[in-house]
Amino acid sequence: MSLFVRTGRLSLARQQILRAAAPASAPSGGGDQRLEIIRRVLFEQPAKEMPKLEGEALQQHETIERAWKLHQNQERESRNRSLERKFRKMEAAMNELEKTNDRLFKAAIVKSRHITFPRELKMPTETPSPQGWNHEYKPPVDATAPKSS
Template sequence: MLPLARQQHSLRLLNSTKQVVRLVSTQPASTTTSHNTGDNRIETIRRVLFESPQRPATTTPLEGEALEQHNTIERAWKLHTMRERERKQRTLEKQFRSLHQAMSELEKTSDRLFKGAIVKSRHITYPKQAKIPTETPSAQGWDYAYKAPTDSTQ
């Protein structure tokens, strides 16, 4: 327990600055946990919330042919991801070259359109422009005056 003067000082800090003050205990960890021996709920809550679950080591070391198969699969996966990354990079480079070519053609064609294409609007950005699809009721609501068409063939 903190001395009374220290408690009052921390309360004055809380009241005057409206900030949370965290006091750190100077006692060793073994003596602080001895107070909670009657009620383990706090420790259980801390363990559940903040500690990662301990899992038993179920993997066995690979040997021989299984290790070779594993390494082959690993190399194939790395090769696949490298090729995918290079393909995406080539696509982006191609798009950039096309954009650059179109902008240079626009600059040759019309200076006014070129300047309009490179100026960014300060007021409108993409997420604000996009209409988010929603499943909301219509603005008109329910039509209470609606009458189903009658079948005149009977």
Template sequence: MLNTVRTSAVRRATYSLCQSRLNSTVSTAPGGDTRLETIRRVLFEPTRRENVIALEGEMLEQHETIERAWKLHRMRLREQRERSLELQFRAMNAAMNELEKTSDKLFKGALVKSRHITYPKQAKIPTETPSTHG
């Protein structure tokens, strides 16, 4: 709670500071450029949130029941995923043990990491700017 109050106070102070700076640069002529106004509004205006509905009695009980059912569903999905990963790991481990018994050369080859470029780590990040090399 204190963190959100502090964050909102910082946001308001930043908003007022940027508003005073941007107001001096925003064109007031009709048909002028409104990009700075749009940027200011998107970045610094507080988000509008709908009021939280206070539930009482039977509606509160229904809500809590639905919440418990949803958490139970997510827990079952998580456990199912963990079981699936455990089965995959056991199958991979059994295959590696069998490979080690069958051929030492193939086993060592399976353990060596590829020398080729791996996609996520070494791929070039796409940018919107053109190349500097033409």
């Protein structure tokens, strides 16, 4: 969900865009209808009114909402447990490295301002080969293939 929708500034932004796009001399009732159609298609919000739920439908809706929140909470807890487990393993590995080799431990914790891991990697590209196309290429002659005459 965008920042405009969350803060309620979407309609204000749309109004400003509409004012900027509106021709100054054209009357509202006449003129080119294409601009009005474009404005309507791009900037009008569809009416989204929730029907009023009552009785069993309301109970079903609330049950589904609670189940969804429970599911999200379980996923969040699972993710947090996984991250906690990874952090403990990393911490144990760093402690073991500190005990075994002090030089490697210091090298592992140094943060260089000039070199970062993703930037060191060679990015995959889809550029053509620097040699280009081999125009003299001939397919190998297969001695077992029958010759057509």
